[in-house]
Amino acid sequence: MSLLSGIFSDLFARQDNTLARLDARTKLIVALAMLAAVIFSTTPVFPLGILLVCVTAAAALGVPARLLALRLAAPLGIAGMLLVLQSVMAGSTPLWSAALLGVKITVTREGLHNGLLIASRVLGGVSVMLLLSSVTPAHRIFGAMRALGAPQGWVEIAMLMYRYTFVLLELTGDVTSAQKVRLGYAGMRRGLASAGTLGGTVLLRSMDQAVRTHEAMRVRGYSGEIPFGPMPKLARRDGWIVAVAALALGTLFYAAEALCP
Amino acid sequence: MKTRKLTGALLLLLAVAALPSTAGAMHISEGILPPQWAALWFAVAIPFVAWGLREMKIRSAREPFFKPMVGLIGAAVFVISCMPIPVLTAGTCSHPCGTGMAAILIGPALTVVVSSVALLLQALFLSHGGLTTLGGNIVSMGIVGAYTGWAVFHVTRRAGLPLWGAAFLAGLFSDWATYATTSVELASALPGSGSFLHMAAAIGLSFMPTQLPLGILEGVITAGVYRFISVRRPSLLECLGVATAGGAR
Numbered sequence: 091m092s093l094l095s096g097i098f099s100d101l102f103a104r105q106d107n108t109l110a111r112l113d114a115r116t117k118l119i120v121a122l123a124m125l126a127a128v129i130f131s132t133t134p135v136f137p138l139g140i141l142l143v144c145v146t147a148a149a150a151l152g153v154p155a156r157l158l159a160l161r162l163a164a165p166l167g168i169a170g171m172l173l174v175l176q177s178v179m180a181g182s183t184p185l186w187s188a189a190l191l192g193v194k195i196t197v198t199r200e201g202l203h204n205g206l207l208i209a210s211r212v213l214g215g216v217s218v219m220l221l222l223s224s225v226t227p228a229h230r231i232f233g234a235m236r237a238l239g240a241p242q243g244w245v246e247i248a249m250l251m252y253r254y255t256f257v258l259l260e261l262t263g264d265v266t267s268a269q270k271v272r273l274g275y276a277g278m279r280r281g282l283a284s285a286g287t288l289g290g291t292v293l294l295r296s297m298d299q300a301v302r303t304h305e306a307m308r309v310r311g312y313s314g315e316i317p318f319g320p321m322p323k324l325a326r327r328d329g330w331i332v333a334v335a336a337l338a339l340g341t342l343f344y345a346a347e348a349l350c351p
Numbered sequence: 352m353k354t355r356k357l358t359g360a361l362l363l364l365l366a367v368a369a370l371p372s373t374a375g376a377m378h379i380s381e382g383i384l385p386p387q388w389a390a391l392w393f394a395v396a397i398p399f400v401a402w403g404l405r406e407m408k409i410r411s412a413r414e415p416f417f418k419p420m421v422g423l424i425g426a427a428v429f430v431i432s433c434m435p436i437p438v439l440t441a442g443t444c445s446h447p448c449g450t451g452m453a454a455i456l457i458g459p460a461l462t463v464v465v466s467s468v469a470l471l472l473q474a475l476f477l478s479h480g481g482l483t484t485l486g487g488n489i490v491s492m493g494i495v496g497a498y499t500g501w502a503v504f505h506v507t508r509r510a511g512l513p514l515w516g517a518a519f520l521a522g523l524f525s526d527w528a529t530y531a532t533t534s535v536e537l538a539s540a541l542p543g544s545g546s547f548l549h550m551a552a553a554i555g556l557s558f559m560p561t562q563l564p565l566g567i568l569e570g571v572i573t574a575g576v577y578r579f580i581s582v583r584r585p586s587l588l589e590c591l592g593v594a595t596a597g598g599a600r
Contacts, residue, residue: 098476121482125381137382164478176542204542208382216478216481219478228472247422247425251426255429257426258430262430290577290579290583296424300422314418
Protein backbone atom coordinates (compact mmCIF):
# COMPACT_ATOMS: atom_id res chain seq x y z
CA MET A 91 0.00 0.00 0.00
CA SER A 92 2.91 2.31 0.75
CA LEU A 93 4.26 1.63 -2.73
CA LEU A 94 0.86 2.50 -4.16
CA SER A 95 0.57 5.77 -2.30
CA GLY A 96 4.07 6.60 -3.52
CA ILE A 97 3.27 6.31 -7.23
CA PHE A 98 -0.54 6.62 -7.44
CA SER A 99 -0.83 10.37 -7.48
CA ASP A 100 -1.06 13.24 -9.92
CA LEU A 101 0.83 15.47 -7.49
CA PHE A 102 3.68 15.93 -9.93
CA ALA A 103 1.26 16.90 -12.72
CA ARG A 104 0.21 19.94 -10.67
CA GLN A 105 3.67 21.51 -11.01
CA ASP A 106 4.19 24.31 -13.46
CA ASN A 107 6.01 23.58 -16.73
CA THR A 108 5.57 24.09 -20.46
CA LEU A 109 3.58 20.92 -21.08
CA ALA A 110 1.46 21.29 -17.91
CA ARG A 111 0.29 24.72 -19.15
CA LEU A 112 -1.13 23.30 -22.41
CA ASP A 113 -4.87 22.62 -22.73
CA ALA A 114 -5.70 19.09 -21.51
CA ARG A 115 -7.77 18.40 -24.67
CA THR A 116 -4.74 19.15 -26.85
CA LYS A 117 -2.56 16.82 -24.80
CA LEU A 118 -5.18 14.07 -24.85
CA ILE A 119 -5.62 14.30 -28.64
CA VAL A 120 -1.86 14.18 -29.24
CA ALA A 121 -1.48 11.27 -26.77
CA LEU A 122 -4.25 9.31 -28.52
CA ALA A 123 -2.59 9.94 -31.89
CA MET A 124 0.73 8.72 -30.51
CA LEU A 125 -0.86 5.58 -29.08
CA ALA A 126 -2.60 4.83 -32.39
CA ALA A 127 0.69 5.28 -34.27
CA VAL A 128 2.46 3.00 -31.79
CA ILE A 129 0.04 0.10 -32.18
CA PHE A 130 -0.15 0.51 -35.97
CA SER A 131 3.63 0.44 -36.38
CA THR A 132 5.13 -2.67 -37.95
CA THR A 133 8.72 -1.90 -36.97
CA PRO A 134 10.09 -1.58 -33.41
CA VAL A 135 11.98 1.59 -34.35
CA PHE A 136 8.99 3.94 -34.14
CA PRO A 137 7.66 2.79 -30.71
CA LEU A 138 11.21 2.85 -29.32
CA GLY A 139 11.59 6.39 -30.65
CA ILE A 140 8.36 7.36 -28.86
CA LEU A 141 9.73 5.76 -25.67
CA LEU A 142 12.93 7.79 -25.97
CA VAL A 143 11.07 11.06 -26.62
CA CYS A 144 8.55 10.57 -23.79
CA VAL A 145 11.00 9.42 -21.13
CA THR A 146 13.47 12.17 -22.07
CA ALA A 147 10.67 14.77 -21.90
CA ALA A 148 9.50 13.46 -18.52
CA ALA A 149 13.05 13.49 -17.14
CA ALA A 150 13.67 16.98 -18.56
CA LEU A 151 10.51 18.22 -16.83
CA GLY A 152 11.91 16.96 -13.56
CA VAL A 153 9.84 13.79 -12.99
CA PRO A 154 11.89 11.94 -10.35
CA ALA A 155 13.95 9.04 -11.70
CA ARG A 156 12.58 6.79 -8.94
CA LEU A 157 9.00 7.46 -10.04
CA LEU A 158 9.91 6.78 -13.67
CA ALA A 159 11.64 3.54 -12.67
CA LEU A 160 8.69 2.40 -10.53
CA ARG A 161 6.18 3.15 -13.26
CA LEU A 162 8.27 1.46 -15.98
CA ALA A 163 9.34 -1.60 -13.96
CA ALA A 164 6.28 -3.79 -14.60
CA PRO A 165 5.99 -2.88 -18.33
CA LEU A 166 9.72 -3.62 -18.74
CA GLY A 167 9.18 -7.05 -17.17
CA ILE A 168 6.23 -7.71 -19.45
CA ALA A 169 8.17 -6.52 -22.52
CA GLY A 170 11.11 -8.76 -21.64
CA MET A 171 8.86 -11.76 -21.12
CA LEU A 172 7.05 -11.18 -24.42
CA LEU A 173 10.37 -10.87 -26.25
CA VAL A 174 11.64 -14.19 -24.90
CA LEU A 175 8.37 -16.06 -25.45
CA GLN A 176 7.72 -14.80 -28.95
CA SER A 177 11.31 -15.60 -29.94
CA VAL A 178 10.89 -19.27 -29.14
CA MET A 179 7.17 -19.81 -29.76
CA ALA A 180 6.56 -18.06 -33.07
CA GLY A 181 8.12 -18.30 -36.53
CA SER A 182 9.93 -21.03 -38.42
CA THR A 183 13.35 -19.72 -39.56
CA PRO A 184 15.94 -20.84 -37.00
CA LEU A 185 18.36 -18.15 -35.91
CA TRP A 186 20.05 -19.67 -32.90
CA SER A 187 19.51 -22.74 -30.74
CA ALA A 188 20.77 -24.08 -27.45
CA ALA A 189 19.92 -26.78 -24.93
CA LEU A 190 18.47 -25.73 -21.60
CA LEU A 191 17.91 -28.42 -18.96
CA GLY A 192 17.99 -31.01 -21.75
CA VAL A 193 15.35 -29.18 -23.83
CA LYS A 194 16.37 -27.72 -27.17
CA ILE A 195 15.38 -24.10 -27.51
CA THR A 196 15.36 -22.45 -30.92
CA VAL A 197 15.11 -18.72 -31.42
CA THR A 198 13.51 -17.88 -34.77
CA ARG A 199 13.93 -14.82 -36.97
CA GLU A 200 10.19 -14.13 -37.20
CA GLY A 201 9.66 -14.76 -33.51
CA LEU A 202 12.45 -12.38 -32.56
CA HIS A 203 10.97 -9.69 -34.81
CA ASN A 204 7.46 -10.24 -33.37
CA GLY A 205 8.82 -10.17 -29.84
CA LEU A 206 10.78 -6.98 -30.43
CA LEU A 207 7.77 -5.35 -32.08
CA ILE A 208 5.31 -6.20 -29.29
CA ALA A 209 7.81 -5.34 -26.54
CA SER A 210 8.55 -1.98 -28.18
CA ARG A 211 4.80 -1.27 -28.53
CA VAL A 212 4.35 -1.97 -24.80
CA LEU A 213 7.17 0.37 -23.81
CA GLY A 214 6.21 3.07 -26.32
CA GLY A 215 2.53 3.00 -25.29
CA VAL A 216 3.27 3.03 -21.56
CA SER A 217 5.68 5.95 -21.94
CA VAL A 218 2.97 8.02 -23.68
CA MET A 219 0.58 7.39 -20.76
CA LEU A 220 3.37 8.15 -18.30
CA LEU A 221 4.13 11.52 -19.91
CA LEU A 222 0.43 12.44 -20.19
CA SER A 223 -0.22 11.70 -16.51
CA SER A 224 2.98 13.51 -15.50
CA VAL A 225 1.87 16.80 -17.04
CA THR A 226 -1.93 16.67 -16.61
CA PRO A 227 -3.84 16.41 -13.32
CA ALA A 228 -6.57 13.74 -13.22
CA HIS A 229 -9.48 16.17 -13.06
CA ARG A 230 -8.25 17.92 -16.20
CA ILE A 231 -7.93 14.59 -18.03
CA PHE A 232 -11.52 13.73 -17.05
CA GLY A 233 -12.68 17.22 -18.09
CA ALA A 234 -10.97 16.78 -21.46
CA MET A 235 -12.58 13.37 -21.88
CA ARG A 236 -15.99 14.92 -21.15
CA ALA A 237 -15.30 17.64 -23.74
CA LEU A 238 -14.31 14.97 -26.27
CA GLY A 239 -17.59 13.09 -25.76
CA ALA A 240 -17.22 10.75 -22.74
CA PRO A 241 -20.63 10.28 -21.04
CA GLN A 242 -21.35 12.68 -18.17
CA GLY A 243 -22.30 9.92 -15.70
CA TRP A 244 -19.05 8.07 -16.36
CA VAL A 245 -16.96 11.22 -15.83
CA GLU A 246 -18.82 11.98 -12.58
CA ILE A 247 -18.09 8.50 -11.24
CA ALA A 248 -14.45 8.84 -12.33
CA MET A 249 -14.05 12.13 -10.46
CA LEU A 250 -15.69 10.78 -7.31
CA MET A 251 -13.62 7.61 -7.40
CA TYR A 252 -10.36 9.46 -7.91
CA ARG A 253 -11.10 12.00 -5.16
CA TYR A 254 -12.07 9.42 -2.55
CA THR A 255 -9.43 6.83 -3.41
CA PHE A 256 -6.92 8.93 -1.46
CA VAL A 257 -9.24 9.32 1.55
CA LEU A 258 -9.76 5.54 1.61
CA LEU A 259 -6.07 4.81 1.01
CA GLU A 260 -5.23 6.83 4.10
CA LEU A 261 -7.87 4.99 6.11
CA THR A 262 -6.57 1.65 4.82
CA GLY A 263 -3.04 2.60 5.85
CA ASP A 264 -4.23 3.54 9.37
CA VAL A 265 -6.24 0.34 9.85
CA THR A 266 -3.42 -1.81 8.46
CA SER A 267 -0.92 -0.23 10.86
CA ALA A 268 -3.30 -0.85 13.78
CA GLN A 269 -3.73 -4.47 12.71
CA LYS A 270 0.01 -4.97 12.33
CA VAL A 271 0.86 -3.75 15.82
CA ARG A 272 -1.74 -6.21 17.13
CA LEU A 273 -0.01 -9.01 15.15
CA GLY A 274 -2.94 -9.16 12.76
CA TYR A 275 -0.69 -10.39 9.96
CA ALA A 276 1.30 -12.96 11.94
CA GLY A 277 0.64 -16.09 9.92
CA MET A 278 -1.43 -16.82 6.85
CA ARG A 279 -4.69 -17.58 8.66
CA ARG A 280 -4.67 -14.43 10.79
CA GLY A 281 -3.47 -12.40 7.84
CA LEU A 282 -6.41 -13.46 5.70
CA ALA A 283 -8.87 -12.80 8.52
CA SER A 284 -7.33 -9.35 8.99
CA ALA A 285 -7.50 -8.67 5.24
CA GLY A 286 -11.23 -9.54 5.30
CA THR A 287 -11.80 -7.22 8.25
CA LEU A 288 -9.81 -4.49 6.54
CA GLY A 289 -11.82 -4.84 3.33
CA GLY A 290 -15.10 -4.82 5.25
CA THR A 291 -14.05 -1.74 7.22
CA VAL A 292 -13.08 0.12 4.03
CA LEU A 293 -16.42 -0.76 2.40
CA LEU A 294 -18.43 0.31 5.47
CA ARG A 295 -16.51 3.57 5.80
CA SER A 296 -16.97 4.26 2.09
CA MET A 297 -20.74 4.00 2.49
CA ASP A 298 -20.71 6.25 5.54
CA GLN A 299 -18.58 8.70 3.57
CA ALA A 300 -21.06 8.48 0.67
CA VAL A 301 -23.84 9.73 2.98
CA ARG A 302 -21.69 12.64 4.17
CA THR A 303 -20.52 13.45 0.64
CA HIS A 304 -24.08 13.46 -0.68
CA GLU A 305 -25.21 15.79 2.11
CA ALA A 306 -22.29 18.13 1.41
CA MET A 307 -23.06 18.07 -2.32
CA ARG A 308 -26.75 18.84 -1.69
CA VAL A 309 -25.80 21.82 0.44
CA ARG A 310 -23.81 23.06 -2.58
CA GLY A 311 -26.83 22.67 -4.87
CA TYR A 312 -26.31 19.11 -6.16
CA SER A 313 -29.50 17.76 -7.71
CA GLY A 314 -28.36 14.50 -9.25
CA GLU A 315 -25.72 15.72 -11.70
CA ILE A 316 -22.38 17.43 -11.18
CA PRO A 317 -22.45 20.51 -13.44
CA PHE A 318 -19.63 20.80 -15.96
CA GLY A 319 -19.07 24.37 -17.04
CA PRO A 320 -18.48 25.01 -20.73
CA MET A 321 -14.87 24.44 -21.71
CA PRO A 322 -13.15 27.46 -23.28
CA LYS A 323 -12.70 27.29 -27.04
CA LEU A 324 -9.40 25.80 -28.06
CA ALA A 325 -6.92 28.57 -28.77
CA ARG A 326 -5.31 28.96 -32.18
CA ARG A 327 -2.04 27.89 -30.54
CA ASP A 328 -3.57 24.51 -29.59
CA GLY A 329 -4.69 23.96 -33.16
CA TRP A 330 -1.14 24.59 -34.33
CA ILE A 331 0.26 22.22 -31.71
CA VAL A 332 -2.07 19.43 -32.84
CA ALA A 333 -1.25 20.07 -36.50
CA VAL A 334 2.52 20.14 -35.94
CA ALA A 335 2.37 17.04 -33.71
CA ALA A 336 0.30 15.18 -36.31
CA LEU A 337 2.73 16.16 -39.07
CA ALA A 338 5.76 15.15 -37.00
CA LEU A 339 4.16 11.85 -35.97
CA GLY A 340 3.12 11.05 -39.53
CA THR A 341 6.58 11.86 -40.91
CA LEU A 342 8.39 9.82 -38.27
CA PHE A 343 5.96 6.94 -38.64
CA TYR A 344 6.35 6.69 -42.41
CA ALA A 345 10.12 7.25 -42.22
CA ALA A 346 10.46 4.42 -39.70
CA GLU A 347 8.23 2.12 -41.76
CA ALA A 348 10.10 2.89 -44.98
CA LEU A 349 13.66 2.89 -43.68
CA CYS A 350 13.43 0.05 -41.14
CA PRO A 351 10.96 -2.51 -42.52
CA MET B 352 6.66 -29.37 -33.56
CA LYS B 353 5.48 -31.15 -30.39
CA THR B 354 8.84 -30.50 -28.67
CA ARG B 355 8.57 -26.87 -29.75
CA LYS B 356 5.14 -26.50 -28.15
CA LEU B 357 6.37 -28.21 -25.00
CA THR B 358 9.39 -25.90 -24.85
CA GLY B 359 7.19 -22.88 -25.35
CA ALA B 360 4.76 -23.91 -22.64
CA LEU B 361 7.65 -24.70 -20.29
CA LEU B 362 9.29 -21.34 -20.93
CA LEU B 363 5.98 -19.54 -20.53
CA LEU B 364 5.50 -21.26 -17.20
CA LEU B 365 9.05 -20.43 -16.07
CA ALA B 366 8.75 -16.85 -17.24
CA VAL B 367 5.52 -16.25 -15.35
CA ALA B 368 6.95 -17.91 -12.26
CA ALA B 369 10.10 -15.83 -12.55
CA LEU B 370 8.15 -12.62 -13.03
CA PRO B 371 5.46 -12.83 -10.40
CA SER B 372 4.70 -9.15 -10.56
CA THR B 373 3.84 -9.63 -14.20
CA ALA B 374 1.62 -12.57 -13.46
CA GLY B 375 0.00 -10.67 -10.64
CA ALA B 376 -0.98 -7.82 -12.94
CA MET B 377 -4.34 -8.95 -14.22
CA HIS B 378 -4.43 -6.36 -16.97
CA ILE B 379 -3.21 -6.61 -20.52
CA SER B 380 -0.48 -4.04 -20.85
CA GLU B 381 -0.57 -1.05 -23.18
CA GLY B 382 0.42 -1.88 -26.76
CA ILE B 383 0.03 -5.67 -26.62
CA LEU B 384 -3.23 -5.87 -28.56
CA PRO B 385 -3.01 -5.25 -32.32
CA PRO B 386 -5.36 -2.50 -33.59
CA GLN B 387 -8.08 -4.84 -34.88
CA TRP B 388 -8.29 -6.75 -31.58
CA ALA B 389 -8.19 -3.57 -29.51
CA ALA B 390 -11.12 -2.22 -31.59
CA LEU B 391 -13.06 -5.48 -31.29
CA TRP B 392 -12.80 -5.57 -27.50
CA PHE B 393 -13.87 -1.92 -27.30
CA ALA B 394 -16.88 -2.77 -29.46
CA VAL B 395 -17.77 -5.59 -27.05
CA ALA B 396 -17.24 -3.47 -23.93
CA ILE B 397 -19.03 -0.24 -24.90
CA PRO B 398 -22.62 -1.62 -24.86
CA PHE B 399 -22.05 -3.03 -21.37
CA VAL B 400 -20.69 0.30 -20.08
CA ALA B 401 -23.64 2.09 -21.71
CA TRP B 402 -26.05 -0.36 -20.08
CA GLY B 403 -24.45 0.27 -16.69
CA LEU B 404 -24.69 4.04 -17.13
CA ARG B 405 -28.35 3.68 -18.10
CA GLU B 406 -29.02 1.69 -14.93
CA MET B 407 -27.20 4.30 -12.86
CA LYS B 408 -29.23 7.10 -14.41
CA ILE B 409 -32.53 5.31 -13.67
CA ARG B 410 -31.58 4.53 -10.07
CA SER B 411 -30.11 8.00 -9.48
CA ALA B 412 -33.35 9.58 -10.68
CA ARG B 413 -35.18 7.62 -7.95
CA GLU B 414 -32.54 8.22 -5.29
CA PRO B 415 -30.00 11.06 -5.84
CA PHE B 416 -27.82 9.52 -3.12
CA PHE B 417 -27.15 6.54 -5.39
CA LYS B 418 -24.49 8.10 -7.65
CA PRO B 419 -22.15 9.26 -4.85
CA MET B 420 -22.60 5.84 -3.27
CA VAL B 421 -21.54 4.03 -6.47
CA GLY B 422 -18.52 6.35 -6.74
CA LEU B 423 -17.50 5.71 -3.13
CA ILE B 424 -18.05 1.95 -3.34
CA GLY B 425 -16.02 2.03 -6.57
CA ALA B 426 -13.21 3.83 -4.76
CA ALA B 427 -13.37 1.30 -1.91
CA VAL B 428 -13.23 -1.68 -4.25
CA PHE B 429 -10.36 -0.01 -6.14
CA VAL B 430 -8.45 0.36 -2.87
CA ILE B 431 -9.26 -3.22 -1.85
CA SER B 432 -8.10 -4.44 -5.27
CA CYS B 433 -4.73 -2.78 -4.56
CA MET B 434 -4.32 -4.63 -1.24
CA PRO B 435 -1.34 -6.95 -1.48
CA ILE B 436 -2.17 -10.58 -0.68
CA PRO B 437 0.49 -13.28 -0.35
CA VAL B 438 0.79 -15.89 -3.13
CA LEU B 439 2.79 -18.79 -1.73
CA THR B 440 3.43 -20.53 -5.06
CA ALA B 441 5.06 -17.42 -6.51
CA GLY B 442 6.68 -16.38 -3.25
CA THR B 443 5.33 -12.89 -3.61
CA CYS B 444 2.22 -10.73 -3.35
CA SER B 445 -0.52 -10.15 -5.85
CA HIS B 446 -3.81 -8.25 -5.87
CA PRO B 447 -7.45 -9.30 -5.80
CA CYS B 448 -9.65 -8.26 -8.76
CA GLY B 449 -12.47 -7.03 -6.50
CA THR B 450 -15.09 -7.28 -9.24
CA GLY B 451 -16.94 -10.21 -7.65
CA MET B 452 -17.06 -8.29 -4.36
CA ALA B 453 -18.45 -5.18 -6.07
CA ALA B 454 -20.95 -7.10 -8.20
CA ILE B 455 -22.55 -8.60 -5.08
CA LEU B 456 -23.07 -5.13 -3.64
CA ILE B 457 -24.04 -2.92 -6.59
CA GLY B 458 -24.83 -5.47 -9.32
CA PRO B 459 -22.83 -6.43 -12.42
CA ALA B 460 -23.98 -3.59 -14.70
CA LEU B 461 -22.69 -0.88 -12.35
CA THR B 462 -19.58 -2.91 -11.58
CA VAL B 463 -18.69 -2.68 -15.29
CA VAL B 464 -18.85 1.14 -15.04
CA VAL B 465 -16.77 1.20 -11.86
CA SER B 466 -14.23 -1.26 -13.34
CA SER B 467 -13.82 0.83 -16.48
CA VAL B 468 -12.93 3.87 -14.34
CA ALA B 469 -10.60 1.83 -12.09
CA LEU B 470 -8.84 0.40 -15.15
CA LEU B 471 -8.34 3.86 -16.64
CA LEU B 472 -6.93 5.19 -13.35
CA GLN B 473 -4.55 2.25 -13.13
CA ALA B 474 -3.45 2.75 -16.74
CA LEU B 475 -2.85 6.47 -16.21
CA PHE B 476 -1.25 6.54 -12.78
CA LEU B 477 0.14 3.05 -12.19
CA SER B 478 1.14 1.92 -15.72
CA HIS B 479 -1.02 -1.20 -15.21
CA GLY B 480 -3.08 -1.98 -18.28
CA GLY B 481 -3.47 0.71 -20.91
CA LEU B 482 -5.72 2.91 -22.98
CA THR B 483 -5.58 0.83 -26.17
CA THR B 484 -6.17 -2.32 -24.13
CA LEU B 485 -8.92 -0.76 -21.98
CA GLY B 486 -11.66 -2.50 -23.97
CA GLY B 487 -10.04 -5.92 -23.54
CA ASN B 488 -9.47 -5.34 -19.85
CA ILE B 489 -13.05 -4.14 -19.32
CA VAL B 490 -14.29 -7.34 -21.00
CA SER B 491 -12.14 -9.69 -18.90
CA MET B 492 -12.27 -7.95 -15.53
CA GLY B 493 -15.37 -5.78 -15.66
CA ILE B 494 -17.81 -7.83 -17.70
CA VAL B 495 -16.81 -11.49 -17.34
CA GLY B 496 -15.54 -11.10 -13.76
CA ALA B 497 -18.55 -9.12 -12.56
CA TYR B 498 -21.28 -11.17 -14.25
CA THR B 499 -19.63 -14.45 -13.20
CA GLY B 500 -19.33 -13.33 -9.57
CA TRP B 501 -22.88 -12.00 -9.48
CA ALA B 502 -24.35 -15.14 -11.11
CA VAL B 503 -22.42 -17.51 -8.83
CA PHE B 504 -23.49 -15.55 -5.75
CA HIS B 505 -27.19 -15.58 -6.66
CA VAL B 506 -27.25 -19.24 -7.74
CA THR B 507 -25.46 -20.43 -4.61
CA ARG B 508 -27.66 -18.29 -2.33
CA ARG B 509 -30.71 -19.76 -4.01
CA ALA B 510 -29.18 -23.22 -3.40
CA GLY B 511 -29.12 -22.39 0.31
CA LEU B 512 -25.46 -21.52 0.91
CA PRO B 513 -24.79 -19.05 3.72
CA LEU B 514 -23.79 -15.51 2.80
CA TRP B 515 -20.08 -16.06 3.44
CA GLY B 516 -20.05 -19.32 1.44
CA ALA B 517 -21.75 -17.72 -1.56
CA ALA B 518 -19.40 -14.71 -1.31
CA PHE B 519 -16.39 -17.07 -1.25
CA LEU B 520 -17.50 -18.82 -4.44
CA ALA B 521 -18.35 -15.50 -6.12
CA GLY B 522 -14.87 -14.12 -5.38
CA LEU B 523 -13.21 -17.39 -6.46
CA PHE B 524 -15.01 -17.82 -9.77
CA SER B 525 -14.94 -14.14 -10.74
CA ASP B 526 -11.15 -14.21 -10.32
CA TRP B 527 -10.69 -17.41 -12.32
CA ALA B 528 -13.11 -16.26 -15.03
CA THR B 529 -11.17 -13.00 -15.38
CA TYR B 530 -7.91 -14.84 -15.93
CA ALA B 531 -9.43 -17.38 -18.32
CA THR B 532 -10.74 -14.51 -20.43
CA THR B 533 -7.40 -12.69 -20.27
CA SER B 534 -5.73 -15.88 -21.55
CA VAL B 535 -8.12 -16.00 -24.52
CA GLU B 536 -7.55 -12.31 -25.26
CA LEU B 537 -3.78 -12.70 -25.12
CA ALA B 538 -3.84 -15.84 -27.26
CA SER B 539 -5.82 -14.01 -29.91
CA ALA B 540 -3.30 -11.18 -29.99
CA LEU B 541 0.02 -12.99 -29.66
CA PRO B 542 1.12 -14.94 -32.71
CA GLY B 543 2.49 -18.42 -32.07
CA SER B 544 3.51 -21.38 -34.16
CA GLY B 545 0.64 -23.47 -32.80
CA SER B 546 -3.11 -23.02 -33.02
CA PHE B 547 -5.16 -20.40 -31.16
CA LEU B 548 -6.41 -23.05 -28.73
CA HIS B 549 -2.87 -24.25 -28.06
CA MET B 550 -1.75 -20.69 -27.33
CA ALA B 551 -4.77 -20.02 -25.08
CA ALA B 552 -4.12 -23.26 -23.21
CA ALA B 553 -0.41 -22.45 -22.82
CA ILE B 554 -1.13 -18.98 -21.45
CA GLY B 555 -3.91 -20.29 -19.21
CA LEU B 556 -1.57 -23.00 -17.93
CA SER B 557 1.12 -20.44 -17.19
CA PHE B 558 -1.30 -18.40 -15.08
CA MET B 559 -2.25 -21.45 -13.00
CA PRO B 560 0.59 -21.48 -10.44
CA THR B 561 -0.41 -18.01 -9.28
CA GLN B 562 -4.07 -17.85 -10.22
CA LEU B 563 -5.35 -21.05 -8.63
CA PRO B 564 -4.22 -19.99 -5.13
CA LEU B 565 -4.92 -16.31 -5.81
CA GLY B 566 -8.53 -17.10 -6.74
CA ILE B 567 -8.94 -19.04 -3.50
CA LEU B 568 -7.44 -16.15 -1.53
CA GLU B 569 -9.73 -13.68 -3.28
CA GLY B 570 -12.66 -15.92 -2.35
CA VAL B 571 -11.53 -16.01 1.29
CA ILE B 572 -11.19 -12.22 1.41
CA THR B 573 -14.58 -11.68 -0.26
CA ALA B 574 -16.14 -14.05 2.29
CA GLY B 575 -14.34 -12.23 5.12
CA VAL B 576 -15.55 -8.84 3.90
CA TYR B 577 -19.21 -9.92 3.72
CA ARG B 578 -19.02 -11.81 7.00
CA PHE B 579 -17.64 -8.67 8.65
CA ILE B 580 -20.38 -6.45 7.20
CA SER B 581 -23.13 -8.96 8.07
CA VAL B 582 -21.94 -8.92 11.70
CA ARG B 583 -21.30 -5.18 12.02
CA ARG B 584 -23.99 -3.70 9.79
CA PRO B 585 -26.54 -6.33 8.69
CA SER B 586 -29.10 -3.61 7.90
CA LEU B 587 -26.86 -2.40 5.08
CA LEU B 588 -26.90 -5.76 3.32
CA GLU B 589 -30.69 -5.96 3.73
CA CYS B 590 -31.05 -2.43 2.39
CA LEU B 591 -29.03 -3.28 -0.73
CA GLY B 592 -30.84 -6.62 -1.18
CA VAL B 593 -27.64 -8.64 -0.65
CA ALA B 594 -28.86 -10.54 2.41
CA THR B 595 -31.92 -11.87 0.58
CA ALA B 596 -30.24 -12.31 -2.83
CA GLY B 597 -31.41 -15.31 -4.85
CA GLY B 598 -34.46 -15.65 -2.61
CA ALA B 599 -32.30 -16.68 0.37
CA ARG B 600 -33.55 -15.99 3.88
